Amino acid sequence: xxxxxHANRCRSRHVHSSSSLLFLRWERMGDPQTKLxxxxxxxxxxxxxxxxxKNPSTISDAEVVRWNMAISEHMRRGRCDLALHHFQTMPRxxxxxxxxxxxxxxxxxxxxxxxxxxxxxxxxxxxSWNVMLGGYVRNRNLSAARALFDxxxxxxxxxxxxxxxxxxxxxxxxxxxxxFDRMPDKNSISWNGILSAYIQNGRIExxxxxxxxxxxxxxVSWNSMMAGYLRKKRLVDARYLFDxxxxxxxxxxxxxxxxxxxxxxLLEAQKLFEDSPVRxxxxxxxxxxxYVQNGMLMEARRIFDEMSDKNxxxxxxxxAGYSQSRKMDxxxxxxxxxxxxxxxxxxxxxxxxxxxxxxxxxxxxxNEMPRRDSISWAAIIAGYAQSGHSEEALRLFIEMKRDxxxxxxxxxxxxxxxxxxxxxxxxxxxxxxxxVKAGYETGCYVGNALLAMYCKCGSIDEAYNVFIxxxxxxxxxxxxxxxxxxKHGYGREALEVFESMKKTGIGPDDVxxxxxxxxxxxxxxxxxxxxxxxxxxxxxxxxxKAQHYTCMIDLLGRAGRLEDAQLxxxxxxxxxxxxxxxxxxxxxxxxGDTKLGEASAKRIFELEPDNSGMYVLLSNxxxxxxxxxxxxxxxxxxRDRGVRKVPGYSWIEVQNKxxxxxxxxxxxxxxxxxxxxxxxxxxxxxxxGYVSSTKMVLHDVEEEEKEQMLKYHSEKLAVAFxxxxxxxxxxxxxxxxxxxxxxxxxxxxxxxxxxxxxIILRDSNRFxxxxxxxxxxxDYW
DNA sequence: GTAGGGTTAG
Numbered sequence: 097x098x099x100x101x102h103a104n105r106c107r108s109r110h111v112h113s114s115s116s117l118l119f120l121r122w123e124r125m126g127d128p129q130t131k132l133x134x135x136x137x138x139x140x141x142x143x144x145x146x147x148x149x150k151n152p153s154t155i156s157d158a159e160v161v162r163w164n165m166a167i168s169e170h171m172r173r174g175r176c177d178l179a180l181h182h183f184q185t186m187p188r189x190x191x192x193x194x195x196x197x198x199x200x201x202x203x204x205x206x207x208x209x210x211x212x213x214x215x216x217x218x219x220x221x222x223x224s225w226n227v228m229l230g231g232y233v234r235n236r237n238l239s240a241a242r243a244l245f246d247x248x249x250x251x252x253x254x255x256x257x258x259x260x261x262x263x264x265x266x267x268x269x270x271x272x273x274x275x276f277d278r279m280p281d282k283n284s285i286s287w288n289g290i291l292s293a294y295i296q297n298g299r300i301e302x303x304x305x306x307x308x309x310x311x312x313x314x315x316v317s318w319n320s321m322m323a324g325y326l327r328k329k330r331l332v333d334a335r336y337l338f339d340x341x342x343x344x345x346x347x348x349x350x351x352x353x354x355x356x357x358x359x360x361x362l363l364e365a366q367k368l369f370e371d372s373p374v375r376x377x378x379x380x381x382x383x384x385x386x387y388v389q390n391g392m393l394m395e396a397r398r399i400f401d402e403m404s405d406k407n408x409x410x411x412x413x414x415x416a417g418y419s420q421s422r423k424m425d426x427x428x429x430x431x432x433x434x435x436x437x438x439x440x441x442x443x444x445x446x447x448x449x450x451x452x453x454x455x456x457x458x459x460x461x462x463n464e465m466p467r468r469d470s471i472s473w474a475a476i477i478a479g480y481a482q483s484g485h486s487e488e489a490l491r492l493f494i495e496m497k498r499d500x501x502x503x504x505x506x507x508x509x510x511x512x513x514x515x516x517x518x519x520x521x522x523x524x525x526x527x528x529x530x531x532v533k534a535g536y537e538t539g540c541y542v543g544n545a546l547l548a549m550y551c552k553c554g555s556i557d558e559a560y561n562v563f564i565x566x567x568x569x570x571x572x573x574x575x576x577x578x579x580x581x582x583k584h585g586y587g588r589e590a591l592e593v594f595e596s597m598k599k600t601g602i603g604p605d606d607v608x609x610x611x612x613x614x615x616x617x618x619x620x621x622x623x624x625x626x627x628x629x630x631x632x633x634x635x636x637x638x639x640x641k642a643q644h645y646t647c648m649i650d651l652l653g654r655a656g657r658l659e660d661a662q663l664x665x666x667x668x669x670x671x672x673x674x675x676x677x678x679x680x681x682x683x684x685x686x687x688g689d690t691k692l693g694e695a696s697a698k699r700i701f702e703l704e705p706d707n708s709g710m711y712v713l714l715s716n717x718x719x720x721x722x723x724x725x726x727x728x729x730x731x732x733x734x735r736d737r738g739v740r741k742v743p744g745y746s747w748i749e750v751q752n753k754x755x756x757x758x759x760x761x762x763x764x765x766x767x768x769x770x771x772x773x774x775x776x777x778x779x780x781x782x783x784x785g786y787v788s789s790t791k792m793v794l795h796d797v798e799e800e801e802k803e804q805m806l807k808y809h810s811e812k813l814a815v816a817f818x819x820x821x822x823x824x825x826x827x828x829x830x831x832x833x834x835x836x837x838x839x840x841x842x843x844x845x846x847x848x849x850x851x852x853x854x855i856i857l858r859d860s861n862r863f864x865x866x867x868x869x870x871x872x873x874x875d876y877w
Numbered sequence: 878g879t880a881g882g883g884t885t886a887g
Binding site for chain 1: 884
């Protein structure tokens with residue numbers, strides 16, 4: 097089934113222009129699952145065909161019950177096909193049979209089929225309605241749930257409770273409250289529903305008030321309240337409740353023990369654990385995972401070994417513990433020894449291997465496992481994406497569709513962030529379309545991923561559209577937008593977003609301030625930046641970290657205030673790291689201060705001897721002040737120390753195809769056209785007064801061929817190819833893995849004027865929007 | 878068919 101992969105999976109990560117990847121025509125690939133659906137619903141239209149020959153009226157009720165139970169059982173085991181077969185061949189159906197099909201499909205994540213059965217159910221009882229309502233609620237489609245709810249001919253307390261918990265879980269506390277106030281009769285589930293609506297949405301004080309207003313709470317609600325305090329790390333309040341609650345069940349004990357364990361109070365946890373009257377699997381597992389989460393693997397293992405009847409969850413917790421502490425061989429030992437592996441065990445191992453850089457092992461486990469779920473796919477895809485194999489990751493998405501696995505929120509999130517990594521905008525847009533179709537466009541995680549995708553693909557306007565339409569924005573949302581604007585050189589827009597963020601009541605965090613400061617830095621807003629820097633502790637209660645100092649040194653340095661930058665560096669309460677010195681080195685390059693540049697570079701080489709970018713930066717600095725001997729020396733030093741320059745390459749997406757160029761590329765099929773076009777451009781540029789500078793040659797070219805080769809830097813090739821292939825009026829989006837060199841930067845400025853096109857270049861540091869001879873970075877990068 | 882506690886993915 098996965099042979100498609102085996103052949104190609106070891107290819108280098110270097111995207112090759114002629115490779116046949118990313119020809120992603122999602123729509124045209126056909127969805128086997130959808131075909132199956134259609135087939136199923138067609139045969140449903142002739143339900144009596146092939147049914148039992150017996151006269152339906154002679155079938156006993158008991159026999160119908162047996163059929164119904166068989167349907168439920170098959171559904172529970174994930175065998176929708178067998179359940180459907182039973183349903184179609186059973187001699188007589190009751191509403192229970194229909195309901196079993198509906199709830200079974202919902203259980204197996206086949207929402208569309210559930211809805212079809214619901215629509216066809218001949219006489220729907222209130223349970224059918226409630227099951228369907230629950231389906232919408234679990235799918236987080238609250239507007240549809242509400243529409244169904246309002247259409248219900250009759251509602252009982254279950255209907256009301258379902259709607260209530262839907263709103264609660266979706267974060268709509270006010271709506272939940274309204275439902276609660278309107279419901280004609282309330283049971284203990286309703287009361288607990290509104291209580292946990294508050295708790296789950298972080299409104300612990302409202303919960304406490306409600307809890308104090310009434311005395312006859314059930315144990316479940318006591319437990320909820322306790323868990324609420326624990327989530328807020330209010331261990332004392334939780335313990336107070338625990339000590340005076342009228343009745344404690346095993347959940348109460350387990351909640352309290354887990355609370356202590358997860359907050360590092362292992363001694364208290366251990367004490368309660370010993371006092372606990374009933375120790376079930378939960379109790380034991382809570383202890384194991386408590387020790388695991390605090391890195392106490394020996395203790396975890398001791399408890400684990402003492403457990404008499406371990407279930408798969410406890411095994412998985414222990415395995416996760418080993419893999420989180422990079423002890424993959426111990427994890428594997430347990431995995432091999434465990435009696436009944438479930439899908440989570442496989443997923444845990446795959447995640448472990450993937451996160452410990454053993455992607456090949458992750459891959460072979462993924463192929464060995466008997467059944468895969470969306471988590472398995474997400475784990476392996478994230479593994480490839482995070483280890484830099486973006487194309488493999490995207491290829492797996494296609495494979496996942498073939499396998500019939502449905503995209504869910506997390507696979508969408510994962511897919512979008514992979515698109516962002518390689519700046520596959522067209523693909524990202526297609527995924528966006530599918531996301532909307534699947535009804536997942538709401539939700540913070542996936543929304544943030546979408547936003548980041550548009551930002552990183554260079555489509556900042558579309559990013560903003562996504563941003564304003566996101567119904568619930570969290571800190572990450574705001575930070576992504578601010579940083580996005582900053583990287584595109586839109587400092588003022590970034591600061592505007594920051595100002596509106598402050599009005600929402602979502603407090604900025606340290607990441608926000610990094611975004612804000614770098615917005616100021618990339619736009620040259622020195623005073624504004626200084627003001628934010630010195631007021632962040634006082635005004636927003638954010639502790640100033642080393643990163644903020646680095647931003648500030650960058651800001652001052654770029655603006656030419658090199659002495660102030662050095663002064664601040666001396667004053668900062670942290671030991672400067674490579675990034676801090678790097679900011680100073682970058683500033684020295686812009687302002688041609690060779691002496692300061694050398695001094696900074698020296699410190700960087702001590703701190704990060706393998707950072708090839710810094711050697712290149714220093715060489716460029718020497719070159720720009722004509723110190724060619726030193727440039728030569730740098731090259732020798734790099735060779736002696738074995739520092740390898742990362743080869744520079746650029747890529748561009750044209751009609752869903754990614755084309756990659758490296759310097760002096762001679763493999764692209766259109767190379768003659770591209771080179772000819774570049775020559776032509778070169779003549780026009782020279783007429784414009786452009787002089788090719790040989791400053792940045794170390795970048796990726798050998799010295800002898802300096803001038804000749806510079807014309808063929810990878811970004812120039814990609815830009816030329818884009819102009820030739822992308823219809824006029826559309827921007828040309830190029831991505832480069834290193835910083836853009838000065839010569840290319842000034843050449844592309846000229847090109848943008850000559851061909852009258854908008855050229856957007858993402859380099860390793862930021863975005864450059866070239867338009868009409870200017871760049872959005874203001875030559876500041 | 879609707880509540881509370883343990884493992885895996887983002």
